[in-house]
Amino acid sequence: MVRRFGQVLGIKPEFVEEYSRHHAKLWPEIASALHEAGLRNYSIFQHRGQLFGYFEYIGPPEEYAQRMQALARAPRMREWWDLMEPMQIPDAARAPGEWWSTMNEVFHLD
Secondary structure: OOEEEEEEEEEOHHHHHHHHHHHHOOOHHHHHHHHHOOEEEEEEEEEOOEEEEEEEEOOOHHHHHHHHHHHHOOOOHHHHHHHHHHHEEOOOOOOOOOOOEEOOOOOOOO
C-alpha cells in the first residue's frame, strides 16, 4: 500500500540557492535513512518563497509513526535539519508537532 504526502513550508528568499545546492548534494546517510524509513519518490519543489514536498510511504500503515521516529534518530539527521531549518519558514497554522505543514490529498490519478 502506498500513502502519498504533500507538504508545504516557506523558505527565506536569501537561502533559495543555498537550499537547492545542499539538496543537489544530499548526504548519503540522509538518502539511506529516508529509504530505510520507507519513503520513495521524494521531491521538493520551490516556487515564490514556498517549498512543496511530495513523497510516498510504502511501509505498513501501522508502522508509519514509528518509522518517522526512527528517521529522526538516524545518523546525521539532526545535523541535516540543523542546517536546513534556519533557511525555512514554517507555517504558523501547522499542526502541533509538524515542521512542514501536511496537505490533504483531494485528487489522484495513476
